Each structure stands twice: as C-alpha cells, then as structure tokens.
Amino acid sequence: MTLNEWRLKRSYSYRKLAKILGAGGATTIRRWCLPKEHPQSLVPSQKYMTMIVDISNGEVMPNDFYITR
DSSP states (O other), X not given: OOHHHHHHHTTOXXXXXXXXXXXXXXXXXXXXXXXXXXXXXXXXXXXXXXXXXXXXXXXXXXXXXXXXX
C-alpha cells in the first residue's frame, strides 16, 4: 500500500501526517505521497521510513516507495 493510500484511508491531511511523523511539513509529506514516477516524488529517509512502517503497522513498507521492474 502506498503512503498516500494509507493517508487517505485515515482521512489524514498532509499537515496532520507531517505532525504525527514530526516531519518538516506538508510539502515533504506530499512529495512522499506522489506517484513513484513523478519527477518531484521523494523517498523518506531511514528515520522516517521506520516511523512510517511503525505507525502504519506494516501496511506501508519501504518497497512501496520504489519502482519495481
């Protein structure tokens, strides 16, 4: 599941998710939620990746941020 799917499932705004994760702000979260192919998409650092896996109870995993071929 993507971070954006998980976020929408819980009706979290970018700002709310940023606050939960202690991330820089809504723009950072929005870029993490963009489709993998989007030129502005970002992959969270290991610190945030671990937090995302924890708060999502494993529904969002690191491989969900990468394009698999």
